Amino acid sequence: HLATSLPLPSERDHLRPRIDLIVFMIDIKSKYSLKNVEASLAYVDASFFLGKVCFVVTGVGRVNACSIETNAICKLGEAYCSPVLFCELELEGIRVATAQRLLRMLQVCAGHVPGVSALSFVSLMRNSDND
Amino acid sequence: MDETVAEYIRRTVLKIPRDEIKMMLQKWGFLSEAQLQTLNFHQIKDNISQEVVQLCEENCADIKQAAVLDIIYNHIYQNKRMWSVYQMKRSEEELECFDIADFKKKFKGRLQSALKNVTITFKEYEDNAIWIRVAWGTPYRKPNQYKPSYVVYHSQTPYVFISSSVLKSNVPLLCQALIVASNYHDIREMELRSHSLDSLKDIVFKRYSQNFPTHSPKPLQGGNVEPESADIRIVQENKSEKERIHRLNREAFGDGPQPKLEFAQYRLETMFKSDPKMAVLNKKQPFRCLVKFSSPHLLESLKSLAPAGMADAPISPLLTCIPHKARNYFRIREKKDLFPECFVSP
Numbered sequence: 001h002l003a004t005s006l007p008l009p010s011e012r013d014h015l016r017p018r019i020d021l022i023v024f025m026i027d028i029k030s031k032y033s034l035k036n037v038e039a040s041l042a043y044v045d046a047s048f049f050l051g052k053v054c055f056v057v058t059g060v061g062r063v064n065a066c067s068i069e070t071n072a073i074c075k076l077g078e079a080y081c082s083p084v085l086f087c088e089l090e091l092e093g094i095r096v097a098t099a100q101r102l103l104r105m106l107q108v109c110a111g112h113v114p115g116v117s118a119l120s121f122v123s124l125m126r127n128s129d130n131d
Numbered sequence: 132m133d134e135t136v137a138e139y140i141r142r143t144v145l146k147i148p149r150d151e152i153k154m155m156l157q158k159w160g161f162l163s164e165a166q167l168q169t170l171n172f173h174q175i176k177d178n179i180s181q182e183v184v185q186l187c188e189e190n191c192a193d194i195k196q197a198a199v200l201d202i203i204y205n206h207i208y209q210n211k212r213m214w215s216v217y218q219m220k221r222s223e224e225e226l227e228c229f230d231i232a233d234f235k236k237k238f239k240g241r242l243q244s245a246l247k248n249v250t251i252t253f254k255e256y257e258d259n260a261i262w263i264r265v266a267w268g269t270p271y272r273k274p275n276q277y278k279p280s281y282v283v284y285h286s287q288t289p290y291v292f293i294s295s296s297v298l299k300s301n302v303p304l305l306c307q308a309l310i311v312a313s314n315y316h317d318i319r320e321m322e323l324r325s326h327s328l329d330s331l332k333d334i335v336f337k338r339y340s341q342n343f344p345t346h347s348p349k350p351l352q353g354g355n356v357e358p359e360s361a362d363i364r365i366v367q368e369n370k371s372e373k374e375r376i377h378r379l380n381r382e383a384f385g386d387g388p389q390p391k392l393e394f395a396q397y398r399l400e401t402m403f404k405s406d407p408k409m410a411v412l413n414k415k416q417p418f419r420c421l422v423k424f425s426s427p428h429l430l431e432s433l434k435s436l437a438p439a440g441m442a443d444a445p446i447s448p449l450l451t452c453i454p455h456k457a458r459n460y461f462r463i464r465e466k467k468d469l470f471p472e473c474f475v476s477p
Binding site: 001002003004005008009 | 365366368371372373
């Protein structure tokens with residue numbers, strides 16, 4: 001399901017299946033996109049932040065066009081205990097690899113991988129410095 | 132043949148891309164078909180231009196003919212120049228019969244009585260456009276053929292398009308000659324400039340597809356939204372929002388291609404509004420600021436902003452009014468009454 005922002009339109013509530021993973025796409029060339037994501041985060045139920053949220057930053061290949069600092073995005077990821085993936089959609093190889101990673105994460109979040117749950121992502125996020 | 136004329140013709144030919152030289156010489160019509168056959172268009176341009184100059188020598192070309200070649204070049208490569216638009220005004224609404232010979236005579240007469248050393252050349256095109264080339268001199272110097280001004284006048288309209296050389300001081304003289312020759316009594320420069328002459332014409336002649344506000348109770352079918360990806364596994368949650376954006380965009384910009392402008396400039400003379408902490412900037416004087424939008428095709432890029440999610444729809448009327456108001460230079464001042472919005476001044 002693609003949405004431009006949250007909250008999702010309520011008229012489609014009955015047509016929606018269970019949500020297993022929320023991927024926030026941030027275009028590094030657009031400050032507007034970061035603001036939009038930050039505003040939408042407020043509408044996400046806290047339970048999703050146990051491994052069912054992920055940030056994908058696109059457009060990182062074009063270094064000249066970056067409008068957002070990667071620092072800011074990493075801080076966002078830390079604040080919400082969610083992984084941040086960087087990718088460049090214009091390069092097919094990276095596009096495919098990112099899609100495969102997201103798919104793998106989705107499989108875990110949906111409970112399709114025995115022995116691993118979404119909570120594993122949270123523990124993987126912990127920086128060794130933090131201890 | 133005058134050496135300066137020879138040099139001018141040589142340099143003009145050198146400007147033309149090699150593949151187009153033959154076509155332009157044919158359009159020029161000064162050299163006969165037989166003479167053109169003798170030219171070798173497969174050698175380097177330097178040699179081609181030398182050969183052309185030799186043929187022009189045989190035909191005794193003068194500056195008048197050379198100027199026509201220059202007009203032809205600039206007519207085809209009109210987008211290399213920056214064009215400004217001027218509007219003429221008549222005192223009465225009576226429609227005068229336009230006589231081209233009379234126009235030329237009066238125009239030449241007016242310019243030459245003010246400035247002896249000018250080269251004036253006319254060329255008419257099928258779309259009722261009259262191209263005028265003016266090379267400027269001084270009372271003591273012959274006209275500089277390398278920095279001429281070009282005027283494009285459609286006789287059935289009050290609009291004139293001028294592309295000036297660097298010598299801007301001649302524009303008032305040019306304007307005077309135009310109103311005298313065309314029987315208008317006033318001329319003013321519009322705040323509209325672009326490289327694309329055709330787009331300027333589209334804007335002032337209202338030839339682009341404008342959108343008239345219509346009330347459509349149900350959403351329009353087909354064609355107005357980008358074709359959805361054929362994959363039915365992808366669900367668009369915000370479909371109605373996307374359709375709203377498309378509808379607003381269509382109302383603002385119309386359906387057809389937009390006229391091609393390269394920039395829009397807004398000169399702000401408004402008071403700086405901020406929170407009290409930045410009081411240092413809250414002086415009583417307006418905060419002067421210049422905002423310039425540039426793009427290879429400004430209006431198309433503005434049109435694609437909202438559908439691309441880069442801006443909220445509806446787009447600010449300050450941007451969408453550009454073709455309707457036929458201007459891309461604006462001055463925005465503070466409105467001095469109850470309403471705190473800014474207004475756009477002429």
